[in-house]
Amino acid sequence: MNTAALAFFAIIIGTTLGILFGFILCYGNKYLKFPFRLFVDIIRGIPGLVTIFSIYYILGFLLSGLGINLTNLQSGIIALSALSTAQVAEITRGALQSIPKGQIEAGKTIGLSFDKIFVFILFPQVILQIIPPWINTATEMTKGSTLLSLIGVSELLLTAHQLVATFGSALPYYMSVGLIFFLINTLIQLFGKLLEKKSSYYQ
Amino acid sequence: MSDLILKINNLKKWYGINKVFEDVCLEVRPKEVVSIVGTSGSGKTTLLRCIILLEEFQGGSIIIDGNEIGYHIVNSERKRYSEKVFSSQRILTGMVFQSFNLFPHLTALQNLTLGLIKVKHIDKSEANKIGIKLLERVGLGEKIHSYPSKLSGGQQQRVAIARAIAMKPKIMLFDEVTSSLDPELVGEVLNVIKQLAKDGTTMIIVTHEMNFAYEVSDKVVFMDAGRIAAIGTPHEIFIEKKLPRLKEFLLNFNK
Numbered sequence: 001m002n003t004a005a006l007a008f009f010a011i012i013i014g015t016t017l018g019i020l021f022g023f024i025l026c027y028g029n030k031y032l033k034f035p036f037r038l039f040v041d042i043i044r045g046i047p048g049l050v051t052i053f054s055i056y057y058i059l060g061f062l063l064s065g066l067g068i069n070l071t072n073l074q075s076g077i078i079a080l081s082a083l084s085t086a087q088v089a090e091i092t093r094g095a096l097q098s099i100p101k102g103q104i105e106a107g108k109t110i111g112l113s114f115d116k117i118f119v120f121i122l123f124p125q126v127i128l129q130i131i132p133p134w135i136n137t138a139t140e141m142t143k144g145s146t147l148l149s150l151i152g153v154s155e156l157l158l159t160a161h162q163l164v165a166t167f168g169s170a171l172p173y174y175m176s177v178g179l180i181f182f183l184i185n186t187l188i189q190l191f192g193k194l195l196e197k198k199s200s201y202y203q
Numbered sequence: 204m205s206d207l208i209l210k211i212n213n214l215k216k217w218y219g220i221n222k223v224f225e226d227v228c229l230e231v232r233p234k235e236v237v238s239i240v241g242t243s244g245s246g247k248t249t250l251l252r253c254i255i256l257l258e259e260f261q262g263g264s265i266i267i268d269g270n271e272i273g274y275h276i277v278n279s280e281r282k283r284y285s286e287k288v289f290s291s292q293r294i295l296t297g298m299v300f301q302s303f304n305l306f307p308h309l310t311a312l313q314n315l316t317l318g319l320i321k322v323k324h325i326d327k328s329e330a331n332k333i334g335i336k337l338l339e340r341v342g343l344g345e346k347i348h349s350y351p352s353k354l355s356g357g358q359q360q361r362v363a364i365a366r367a368i369a370m371k372p373k374i375m376l377f378d379e380v381t382s383s384l385d386p387e388l389v390g391e392v393l394n395v396i397k398q399l400a401k402d403g404t405t406m407i408i409v410t411h412e413m414n415f416a417y418e419v420s421d422k423v424v425f426m427d428a429g430r431i432a433a434i435g436t437p438h439e440i441f442i443e444k445k446l447p448r449l450k451e452f453l454l455n456f457n458k
Binding site for chain 2: 100102103105106107108109110111112113114116120121124125128
């Protein structure tokens with residue numbers, strides 16, 4: 001259960017922040033862009049496991065200095081959210097940059113201000129474009145949640161480890177874990193297909 | 204003075220250190236159809252883009268229906284208006300682009316009504332009525348709920364024309380609107396423009412269709428190397444063609 005919930009939260013947070021970051025990466029001025037660019041490049045540039053450990057140990061240590069103690073689960077969610085935010089930000093930036101400049105100009109010529117161009121022209125087109133790569137990120141995050149067993153979050157894999165340690169016979173437990181992930185990701189893919197179909201009028 | 208819908212005085216446009224044009228002057232009366240022809244890079248498109256404030260300009264003035272657009276003088280200093288004023292001044296004119304630029308996520312009708320609803324604050328049912336009427340006028344009554352991807356280039360361009368007309372601009376600007384169309388689709392778009400001309404729409408048309416320009420225009424402007432090299436009636440420009448540069452240009456064109 002934890003696995004699905006973990007991935008679900010991470011995907012929700014990552015999608016929201018990622019789209020926001022993507023817009024900043026595309027339209028922010030260079031000073032505003034810099035910290036976001038740095039964040040996205042660092043997260044995307046280092047292995048996910050290193051990010052998870054860094055947040056668990058380094059962020060956990062820094063926050064404990066402020067009197068805030070992160071649970072394993074909390075730092076796990078932060079780590080997965082950071083991973084998905086970086087992915088979605090990059091996808092969003094790419095989608096935005098692929099929208100022809102003529103779209104903004106056409107919006108201007110009918111008197112739309114930039115915020116209206118953003119809401120009625122750019123945003124809907126970006127959402128439609130990022131659906132397929134977003135599905136990919138969502139399944140990656142679900143699978144990535146297994147890495148959190150290494151910081152002691154009792155997600156599926158860790159639970160299976162414990163069951164194996166108690167009862168022996170590894171095969172059925174690990175196979176069940178595989179099957180559950182396969183089912184979750186199949187559901188995500190189906191959901192994605194549905195979204196793609198709904199939005200295919202546009203191509 | 205007051206019988207002019209557009210007056211351009213000594214317009215100057217630079218991109219960094221590159222001059223696009225200088226000292227461009229042009230007067231357009233209501234219901235007049237003005238064509239602009241000239242070599243590529245002569246500044247025709249940029250001139251249109253200045254009139255609808257998609258480009259900034261560094262000197263001179265553009266006055267549309269008595270409103271000086273883009274810039275004003277504050278304490279004898281030339282100041283650019285705010286984005287908000289730019290937006291309101293842009294709808295004095297309407298523009299049709301070479302590449303259509305329809306909004307792909309909206310139907311033909313929604314392309315037309317977006318500006319009516321969000322800029323002119325007309326309510327949706329009224330906007331739909333206006334939109335349907337205009338789409339019928341450009342011969343697309345059957346296609347009101349089609350998305351742009353399902354329309355041919357010629358149909359898309361007619362939607363784009365209707366979208367611009369819907370905002371009731373004082374002047375329509377056409378920027379090489381048939382250049383990216385297959386030859387067999389050019390006619391239907393030109394016919395719509397001719398009909399608009401007949402209905403008394405004020406228009407400035409940048410075009411490479413010389414026969415069309417000859418037929419539809421009251422006045423033809425020949426631009427060359429960032430200047431207006433000649434202005435005259437279609438007859439003066441295309442038949443008399445007194446200027447050697449103009450003769451050469453038209454000769455190259457008819458090859």
